[in-house]
Amino acid sequence: MNNPVQKYRGWSRAQAAMAFLILSAAIACGLAVYSSASSLIGVSRTAFSVLFLPLLFSLVLAFLLDPIVTQLEKLFSRTVSIFIVYVLTLGLATLMILWLVPHLQEFWGNIRTDFPRYTHQAIEGLKRSMAALHDRFPFIEDYGLPMKLRSWAEQLMAAILAQTPQSAMKIGGLLVLVPLFTFFFLRDGRRIMSACVALAPNRHFEMAHDLSYLVNRQLSQFVRGRVLEAIIVGLVVAGGLSLTDIRYAPMLGIFAGVTNLIPYIGPIIGMTPGLLIAFADLGVGGQFWWIVILYILIAQVLVDNFILIPVLISRVSNLHPLLVFFAIIVGGKLYGVIGMIIGVPIVSVIKITLLEIRTYRRNFRLPEAALESDRPHNL
């Protein structure tokens, strides 16, 4: 205490120096851990974003092909069955592409000339209606809506033209990765699953194993149902449209099928381009009304709501409309257009998993619940 320099608040100088060293070492360690953790999170986020789409597509494809492989497995080994299914799928895909390529070429050839024509017509229509509106309500200001629409349409066209090669590269990458991943999911999916379940502690292993089976079964039914529904709706729309003089019927069918994956909003988005093209090219007439009936009554009400949904989709996967909107908005924010399409199915998947766990807990008393209810007896 005599020497305040040497003893600072009861610490000797050596102790203070030691404390300072330890503290700074701790801070340095913390910073190092923090920075490496944040870089780890960054790395894993990059890895996830790179792998997300190929993994998702190959999982869906594996769910779709699995029943066929299982049927063939009664005759051949699993690997041979997968190869047979692959050869068949490849043949079908080749036929599909051969059929689609001329349409695609026509589509790309025409869209550059047609798109400005469609926008021009739309702008003319808008100008006319604005003029009519001005005649009736002269106090409404002119907001320059036609000009805005024109610049917006030009931007959209430029974006489509610029992004097509980029997305073609992405699709090329997917074409290599997805068959590869799907092969391993089909061949080793069961082993991968049981290796994951084997990580569960002994006490909960049995339940984890049972739940993984139940959830897997529900999910495969859901994925198969949704994809089959989209394919059939797409075929119905493409077939119905090809009866009329409308152009791009196959493209519009594919578009309607893909957007049909989104409940409530998807069908409306899916029919918009078809109706616009029909309106611009064919005018309001018999064919236009046939297309309207085809989209709304035949494809949506009759085929989808009365036949496909009751047969293919279980009520379990029904989502509240509000939840659908949340899923679409968040999916769109995270992954753009593809996020909007896959957002709703992913939320359904989460819902199915949670529901399956709840049913399981209801059917049996869980170990924890059993312990808790037994406790008063033991006391």
Add this chain to the structure above:
Amino acid sequence: MDPLWINIFRKKLDDESLAYFLKHLPIFSELSPRALATLENLVHVRNYDAYETIFEEGDPGSGMYMIRKGSVQIYACDQSGAEEELARLIPGDFFGETTLTAPAPRSASARTMEATELVGLFRADILELAERKPSISSSILLGLTRIVSERLQAASQEIRRLRKLTGEQVSRENIET
């Protein structure tokens, strides 16, 4: 063992292999080598410490366990919480087979008495196998049915004997009163 690695370590001493163990269980004694190989990939090998609970009465039951090493105590608790030992099982024994085909809560509790290696076979795997390889799954289920019906017969004989005993007791009480 981790199911992913089973193929790599396939070459082992015959009497140490899982297939050898399964082959010598009464349930699977009549399986073909091909069915045994399939079964070997279907079961789950789990390692337990001493005095670890395997399952408790009322737990969701979804399959059977076979004892490869160690020993297992089957017990039930009465209303006051006192434990009553029902059986002490040794390697080669199996338990929980009644819940393999029909989902039901466990009717008794099981715990290990020493470090134990159990081989589990669960309903989900059997159901999945029935779709992929119906003939193999039916031969596995036949073996199981044989054992279950043997036990059922023994149990019904026991019930008859007990009923006879209690009947005699009741009639004796009637005579006395």
